[in-house]
Each structure stands twice: as structure tokens, then as C-alpha cells.
Amino acid sequence: MKYLRFSFQICLFFTAVLSAQNKEVTLEEIWNGTFRTERLDALHSMANGQQYSVLNFNREARSTSIDIYDYKTLEKVNTLVSSSDLPSVDYFTDYTFSADESQIILATNEESIFRHSVLGHYYIYDVKSKSLTLISEEKIQEPTLSPNGDKVAFARNNNLYIKDLVTTETFQITFDGVKNKIINGITDWVYEEEFAFVRAFDWNADGTQIAYIRFDETNVPEFSMDVYGKGLYQTQEVFKYPKAGEANSNVSLHVYNLKTTKTAKVNLGEKIEYIARIEWTKNADVLSAQVLNRHQNKLDLLAYNTAENKTSVLLIEEDKAYVDVTDNLTFLKDNSFIWTSEKDGYNHIYHYSKDGKLINQITKGAWEVTNYYGFNEKAKTIFYQSVENGSINRDVYSIKLNGRSKTRLTQDEGTNGADFSADFSYFINTFSNASTPPRYTLNSASSGKVIKLIKNNEALSKTLSEYKISNKEFSTIAINGNDLNMWTVKPTDFDPSKQYPLLMFQYSGPGSQQVANSWISSNDYWYQLLAQKGYIVACVDGRGTGFKGADFKKVTQNELGKYEVEDQIAAAKQLAALPYIDAERIGIWGWSFGGFMSSNCLFKGNDVFKMAIAVAPVSSWRFYDSIYTERYMATPQENASGYDENSPINHVEKLKGDFLLIHGSGDDNVHVQNTMRLVEALVQANKQFDWGIYPDKNHGIYGGNTRLHLYTKMTNFLDENLGDKISKK
Template sequence: MLITMNAAAQLKQFSLEDLNFGGTNYHNMIPEYRNITWWGDELVLRNAEECKLVNKANGKETTLFTEAQLNAWAKTNEDSNILNLGWAQFPYAGKSLVLIANKQERMLIDFKKKAVVWRQASKGQEFADWNNASKAVAYVSDHNLYVMDAEGKTTQLSTDGSREIVYGQAVHRNEFASMKGTFWSPDGTKLAFNRMDQSMVADYPQVNTFEREATYEPDKYPMCGMTSHKVTIGVYDMKTGKTVYLKAGDPTDRYFTNLAWAPDGKKVYMFELNRDQNDCRLTAYDAETGEKTGELYREVDEKYVEPLNPIVFLPWDKSQFIMQSRQDGYNHLYLCTLGMHGSRMASNTKSLEVEQLTEGKWEVLSVLGFNSKTKSIIYKSNEASPIQQNVYSVSVANKKRTRIDEGGKGWHEGSTISASGRYLLDNYQEPTVPRRIVAIDTQTGKSHCILNAKDPWKEKGYNIPEYSCGKLKAADGTTDLYWRMVKPVDFDPNKKYPTVVYVYGGPHAHNVDARWHYSSRSWETYMAQKGYLLFILDNRGSEHRGKDFEQATFRQLGQEEMKDQMKGVEYLKSLPYVDQDRMGVHGWSFGGFMTISLMTNYPDVFKVGVAGGPVIDWKWYEVMYGERYMDTPESNPEGYAKTSLLNKAKDLKGKLQIITGMNDPTVVPQNCLMFLNACSEAGTQPDFFAYPGEGHNMMGHKSVHLHERITQYFEDYLK
């Protein structure tokens, strides 16, 4: 026993500089990674100083070129050296061309001929979107949208761009998977783009306090029930020089999203959604005239429909495309054929035949691409387990599904397929596997391991806690919920430990899956080292478990989630080593909302809480997200009243620290400030800390400071 105790004492202790992403030693503490990309069906390893060809059969690496060589071939000087080989692209299968950039220009360099074969200016271009077919680039400069062709000719597409008239950028506050604002046709000669008029949206009065006299720097922030922006879609034709706008009608209180092009570039498709977000339509427009040519599909729901993926045409059949939908309760793939009559999904649709390709009580999580030879779709799903993500193929002809990844019970997050779809780069983790990367020939089944990362914590001699995972029943008595537990370092089952419940709980996120350490956040390890037990539960309302699972929280955010979290607390209380008198709770954003909800609705359960960036009342949240789950304050006054934490300020008993970024553009500071006001009126005493100039998350080394503060609060009041 003495030997064992001495060995444990000799193990290193973590600091937040080791564990937090803003820490000075963090980069040495994460599992080894390979920055590998596809060059057609070939693999290329991108390092800071060189790019190497990786043999898929044996893993042998052969240098293609170095950074020094590229700079010599490009004849650059110190002020215009290649910026970063980690961003090198190989856009043309079979051609020895690398796309690379410096501060002045982007270049195509032929690394066999050792020469630059094409250059294009890039300085001052924001939101640049380069097309490999035409070599044209769309970009924003001084709020206006421009297109530069392969020869360098520049065309200005807008003149009224401003803070209020936004071109070529993501719209709808990045909801509905809107992450960009320009969309090239397949041949790169036409550009569809967003134009967002937000002149009618109220300014939220953010303030820059870093000036000698604080300055006014407002955000455009449409709150639930208030006036939102208007989006229109333009199409620019490089051949004619003309721009038309899609004739979609009045854009007021409508959302346009997930744009896609027909393979021949003659039509633009998009999903149109009403403001209530319960009526979704797939529509088609003539790219030349802007005229609407048809409504192909319609999906309605008594709660909400949320389009998140554009349609994707089959590479071997221009009359067929893949659509993702939750119309049967789970997100699945549907094969859609143009020009046919009848539809199994929308009786009023006459121009589309729709056939379900995948089905079951699990979800397709993303589509990776296609294998044209086998006429199959490559996708990721959680069919094997709600906490796994695996790679499958499904045959378009017979719907046969085949699992094609290597790992048994892991999360295949970084897995990608080659241009032809024959080869899979399988990048995954398992609870005890930090990272493994394997090249797989899906046709022969042969594979080669490119990386089997070692555990950096064990390698460096750190004292590591125990990570475990299990499931329990939700408050509805039937639904399985998954949890993660991190036990204190040197755990003794005969002791009682202070316990912290970490919570998020909202849509489009989950905490527990089959990644390394069951996806444990490094702060949990830090707390376990200090003698705490951590418990994390994914309640109903979180992602990837089907429509009913997510929509259980509709119009009453926080209510069903709290019931499920309390089932987790009930389980914790059944464990002899959990100190029921020392229970805390912590979360950020939706998790901050959940933290204060739990602290005030169950004031005798939680002694200490730390709530970061919390929503306090959903009437102060933005239109797209807030109204999807809560409807408007006018149509759901009971729901807004029930979920508002202003009314709960009087019920606060334990120690609560609230933390916010003082310039948070996502959960505006008004939430925290009005809760503090409610507490002052009710006579309750929360603590408060604000980070000037920071947004919804603390960036850089301030994240270390943040987690030191969170930790110290539990140390002061819970331990």
C-alpha cells in the first residue's frame, strides 16, 4: 500500500494551463493529430513546413514540396511569404496543382513544374469564396459584394452595402445551418448571394469601454416577437454581366436557406420557411430570369420544421437528388426524382417522386458524399448507438446499408471520403482511444493505420480520474438518457464527495458520446483532481435523438429538461459516495439558463451554482431560435411567464455566481442585469462577474482566468 500511495503521489497534477484551450501548455496535452486532406483519391499530409503524399496501403510518406520551395517558386519576399501550409488545397484530382495564399494573393503552383501557373489578388477580401471550376472569387469589401474573374477583372455587384444592408454573408443569425452567403454554380460562372436588409431591426446598445470615452457600437439584434430582417437572393451571371433577384415574393417574416444549384446551373433551389417555422417548402427558381418554376416539396408540423441541409444531386443522375427530412420522426435520407408524378410525402406536390432511403429510430447526422461506381451514398449516423457516430453507405438501388468504418464503439468525427468515394479516411476516438486514423479501401476492405495516438496524459505521467458512462430513464419513465461521470482522482468509495452537475441541455448540442473520456470537458478533470465528482446528463431537448425527444420542450424551455436533470440527481443521491449536502451545478449559455433554473426551482438541492452567459427571459433572445422553441411572447404568454427566471429571483437560496461577457452578442447582457435587478428587489444575493469586451465565450488566455474563477467559487462555497 505504501508503494501504491508513493506512486500516486509522484504522478503530476494538472493545471488549467495544461487543460484549458487558452492555456500555455494545452497544445502539448491533446491527442496527436494528422492534418490530412484528399487530393482526388490520394492522401496529402499538411504540416507547417511541408506537404507529403501518404501511401494509403502502407502509410509511407513522400515529400511533395516544402514551404521554402513554394516561396522560392513563387518568388516571394519576407513580407509576402506563403502564410500556412496547413491551409493548402489540392482542388484538381490528377493535376499537380496546390492552391495557396499569402497576404497579397492566392496562387496555383505546379509542384512538379516548380512554378506558379496562376495568380489572383486577395488582399482586403472578406468572406472570400473561390471557385475551382472558373477560378473566380466572390468577396466583400467595405460592405459591398464583388466578383473577380480568373484574369483579375473585378465587377462590383452592389453599391448600397452598409451595416444595415449586408451582402454575401450568412443570414438569419446563422440559424438553419446558414454559415455563408455566397453560392457558386457548378461551373463557377453564376453566383447566388444573400442580401440582408436589417435597417428595420432594432439596435442593441453595445458599448466599447476600451476607449478613453466609451463609444457606442450597437448590434442588430431582433428579439422574439419583434421586427426581423428581410433577405433576398440575387444571382449574378458572369457571362452576361447581369444580376437578377429571385422572385420569391415579400420576404417579410420569411426565412430563405440551404441554397443549392441544379447540375446544369440553370436553376436555384432553396427551402423557404414561414416565421412560425412550421411550414417549410422546397422551391425552384430560374437562374436567368429569377422566376419561380415550382414548389417541389412541402413539410408542415404542428410545432416546427427546421431545414438544416441543402439538397444534393446524384453525380450519376442529374434528375435525382438527396434530401434530408425528419418527416417520419427521425432525420433520414430521401431520394427525390424530378419530373415524376405523385409523392409519398406531400400529396400536393406533382413534380417530385420521393422515396425514403434510410429509416429507423436513429438519425442520419451528415452526408459525406457519393461512390459513383457502386451508386451509393456515404453518410454518418448514430444507428449503432445514440452515443456513437459511424460511417455507412446506402445503395440507391436496393437501400442496403453497409457500415464501412473501422472503429467498433467510437465517434467518427473527422472521417472523410475521397473524390471517387472509394476510399475512407477514418478519423475517430473511443472512450479509451485518444485518436486513431485509418485509410480504408471500401471496395476491398483493406486498411492501413496512419496514426494510433498515444494517451498524452499517461505518457506525461499525470494522475488521471476515472471516466464512466451509463443511462437512466427520463422523467417520462420510458426514454433512455445517457450520462457521464468523472470520479475524483484516487477515488475512495467509502468517502463522500462534493458533486457538481455540469449541464447544457438545449437543442443542437449534446455532452455525452463515445469519444475519448466520453467527451469529458477538461475542466471536469481539473475539478476531479481537486476532489469533486462530476456528473453530466443529456436530457430530452438535446440533439440527435429524434423529433419527439427534441420537441418535448416546445413552448416551455427548461421545464422538461429540469425534470430529467432531477432524475439524474435522484440517481446521484442513490450513490453512497455522493454528498447530498454538497451538490453544485454549472453551465454556460443554455446551460447557464438551466443552472439558474435548477438553483431557483430546487433551492434545497443545489448549494452552489455558477451560471455563464445565461438566458434569463426568452423575450430577450433572438427571433429565429427563440420563436422556434417558444413561439412569440404574444402567442405563448404562459410559456414565457413559466420559463422566465425573473419571477424566480426570490427563490434563490444557495450561492450563485453569474458570469457574462459584457459585449455578448448572442445572449445580450440585459439578461444578467435584469436578473440582478430582480434579485435586488427580492432581497436575494447572487454574485456577478463581467468580462469587458468579451462576447459569448471568453477567448484566448481569458478562458483560463474564467475557469479559475469558476473553480474557486466551488472551492470557496461547496468543498
């Protein structure tokens, strides 16, 4: 067909074992751990550059340990600490070293608050004396050791505290924290979700000062959720949630001086809406902050000198759409800094002087830098990951600070990621592709040469060799003037002379990617099950998705759901023209932004889509949070048509096919309000549909048998509404 510009297949296993593939994937196996992937958990490179630590879990003893391995031999050389040797700790779930690695923070009894935030009991373990110190009897957040390890700062009940590990004294440094009013040093809900960080405080280089962000949530509207639980009466969770166009937290930046016990408020200049990042420079008196306006199309990198009480602007990033916040800011010994930016149309690495003057653009080209790993001061070399080898692949590279001597350090086509030793002499490469489960190797950082294999998920490969596993085919499809990335999964006994129902999956959120040459996820096992039943499953990354340049990503600005939906409908129509696709049996499904998309596609594309499943969908961007929504849509007051013309809640009268709507009642992110309002609109339009609510389940809809129940429900819905003529299994 003309629409296929290129196509290649990735075969999951060698031909020699294909004859043994006769088992079929079951829903129970997807969720019971049958296909569990082995990983290296909590990997940390030791300061000596020759060893690394890993968090290991002993399933038989139900204990955890921090084990030290040698890079050269990959042999375990030491166990730093094991919970089996700690009478007061049954197990720990994470660990953090002090700068000199003489102390370790051990996390225990952690409980989730929202997506990233947790409360827990935390201990300081002294490696030399093997002593254990509980930081606080009460559960706390984000304990962080000072640079010399003699103090630990933490948050409790919306205030900041410091514990002196020498005197064991704990003292409070903020006093106005109140739930749903004032938060010190910990982000509010919308910052945590959309700027993706929780700890909003930071020690300076010599441990004499702590900078922190203060959130005044007083004027932020509250959202409430009923929690049904198991009691006679439900309870209610109430929290601050700024929806698009509503008041955000009033944020301010402060610096506490441990010597004077005084707190200074940082002058951030003109009114700013967001403090998206704070980070101390190598100079103990200079703090950096990334601040944004409400539209998020102007970002200032500020430097605040505590000794002079002076704020200066290091650089300004502006964009007609929005500016992405970078996590790659790296201050070098001379306080010059590394920065990543889309200023030339693609995400690249730049080097600036300590005064914010551009020294040079280090990477260039019509491709994106996707990760920044670090800078080797001695060799003047930067290490990064990019899509230079195609937007669905990832490779690791090195390049000199002056932009010369670029070296590709990974060779296998797929997704490569790196964890470098502290002295940048080695890196552990994590590689996978659609046919290869995660493989961990020790590589030379200078040449990329593989030194030794660490782990290759051989057991999983052996397990899967017994199953009917379909190839995942990658291709591009020409839609609306663009070559869009696509993958397809067909039945193993695919016969081009027959016709098959098609299920399309997508997410389509700004900057996202679903068509990636990486190891399969739980959803992919479900697609294998569907292929076994006789479905073809396909996924297309349309306009607005990531890693193909800023213009491609930002074309959807102010009109989320317009171009993305057009691309999915057009793709479905092209696929329907294939002789082996039954044009009368095409469906689409998605979760979150994908649920917003699948709903819109069914309503607006009712001439091609016969059914849709929407899980936890946004039904109107008016219901979603300020930071995410306004980044792409401005406020509803400024862009009412953009909000309303592309929201599924306003297109229910177009529904002709079969529709399944799913939500968790405890979703603090995309509130169940979205589904309830969509349900009411469908009812008033007299449209029949199916729906289900999972009590107290959050945006992920999991726990116990929940995922199994959900996917059983979705599978049955597909069989009933798309899979007629397919034998039921």
C-alpha cells in the same frame, strides 16, 4: 440501485500503467497545451482519388505548407506550396483548391468578425507556374473560384465583386451595400449564428451565373456594446440584432448573369421569412433554395429556372414543432436528389426525382442518421454516419441507393467519423472514445477494413499515463418515464463507504448532446482535477437533447426550460439518494443554454441544489435572437407565458444557495444585458450572490490568461461553497 438500467466503465489506460499514474492535473496544464491533441488539419482528398492534402505547420520555421500524401503508402509525396517559399506571405491559415486543382486560394491575415465570419487577405497560387496573385489590397470575405478557375468572386464592404484572373480586371456586381443597412452575398448576424453559414452566393455549374441573397437590415433593431480596449475612452460596436419577436432582415434572392451583366430577382412565391440555403443543381440554369416561414415549421425546397424565369416547388417539409434545415441536399447527375428528413420521427435519408417525387426512403429504423458523407455514382452507394450502435456512439455505414446492402464500415465502439477519397475507394477514419484519443486510420470504403494507421496520439497517451485519471462511467438513469444517458467521473480512490459532493454539468439545448462516447475535452480535464480533489462529477442528457428521435427532442417546444429543468432536478434527487453522495453538497453548472439551465435549477430546485455556476447565461428568452428562439418558442407576442414562466429572471426570489454569475462584456451572441438584468432582479430581491464580468470577452470568454482565470475562479467557488470537508489544493 434500481435507477441504473445498465452501466459500463471505460478504463482510460491498461492496468499495467495504473501504478504510474501519480501526477495530478493542474489548471495551468489544462490551458497551456500540455494535453494538446494532434489532428489532421484541413484534410482534402485530391481529385485523382489516390492522394490527399493536409495543412502542416512548422513550429520551428513558423511556416505553413500544403503537403500531398499517398493513400496507399501514407508517405508524403510532394509539397504543393510552402509559405517559406513565398516572400510576400509569412504563413497561411487555410486553403481551397479550384475544381481542377490547378489553383489554390491561400488565406492570410484573417481576423474574426463573428462566430464563423472572417476578413482577410487572400492569394491565388498557380500550382504550375508557382505564381502568386493577391485578390484584393483591401481585406475581403469568402473568395470563391468559378468552376473553370478563371474568375474569383468575393465580398467587400457589403457588396459582391468578380476578379477576372486572365485579364486581372476586377468588376463590381452589386452597388447598394451599406453597413447596418444592405448586405449582398454575405449573411447577417442572425443567419450566420443560427443557420451557420456566411457565404450567401454561389456559382452555377458553368460559371456563367452567380446567385446571391440580399439582406435589407434597415428595419432590424440595433444592439450596441461598449468596447473598453486600452484607450482613454471606450468605443462602441453597433450591429443589427433581431431579438425574438422583432423585425428580421428582409431577404431576397437574385441571379447575376456574367454574359448579359443583368441581375434578375427570383420569384419565391408566397411571402417567406428566411432563405436558409441556396445551391445550384447540375443543370447550369436551375437553382435550388430552401425557404422557411417565420415559425420554421414549414420548409419549401424551390427550383428556379433562369432560362424560363420560372419557380417551382420540389418538396414541402412540415412539422408541428419545427423543421431542421438540411446540409445534405445532393443533386445527382440526372438531377434527382438526396435529402434528409425527420418525417418518420427519426432523421433518415431519402431519394427524390428531379421533379420532387419520392423514389424511396433509403435508411429506416428507430435511430438517427448523424452525417451524410456522399454518393458514389459509379457504385450507386451512399456513405453516412449514424447512432445505430447506441445514441452515445457513432459509426460509418454504406448503403445502396435502393436501400439495400447496408454495411457497417467501422467496428470500434465510440465515435467514428470519415473523410472519403474523391473516388470513394478509401476513407480516413477518425476514431475516439472516452478512453482513446483521436486515432486516424486509412480504411477501405468497400469493406471498412483498416489498411494502415496514420496517427494515434501516442505522445498524448504517454503523457496521460503519468496522471491520476478517473474512469468515465456511462449509464442510463430512469427519469420522468425516460431512460436518460448519463456519465459519471469519480475520484480514483473512490470509496463507496464515504460521502462525496456532487457537481452536475449539463447544456440541455434542443438537439444537443453532452453524454457522448468520444475523447475528452478541456472541461473533462477540469472534471479530472475536481475528482482529484474529492468531487464526483456527473452529466445527464435530459428531454429535449438529440439523437433519440424527434418526439424526444421536440417535447420542449414552446416551453424551453420546463422539462429540461424538471429532469435535472429529478436526476439530482435520485443521485442524492445514493449512499456515497452527500445530499447536502450538490451543485450544478453550465455555459450559455447551460447557464440558463443551471440558474433555473438552483432557483426552482432549491431543495436539492446548494450552489450553481452560470456562465454567459440567457436570463430571459426575450433577450435572445429571433431565429433560434422562435424556432422553439414562437414569438413573445404569441407565447408570453412560455417565455416568462421558465426564465430565471422571474424566479430570483427562490434563490437559497450560492450562485456565481459570469459573463463577457463583448458577448455579441448572449448579450451581457442578460446578466445585467438578472443581477438587477437579484439585487431587488435582496439575494446575495457572486459575479464577474470579463471586459471585451465574447461568448467563449478566452484570450491570454482568461480561461485560466475563469476556471480558477470557478474552482475556488466550488471549494468554498461545495467542497467543505475536502482538502484544498
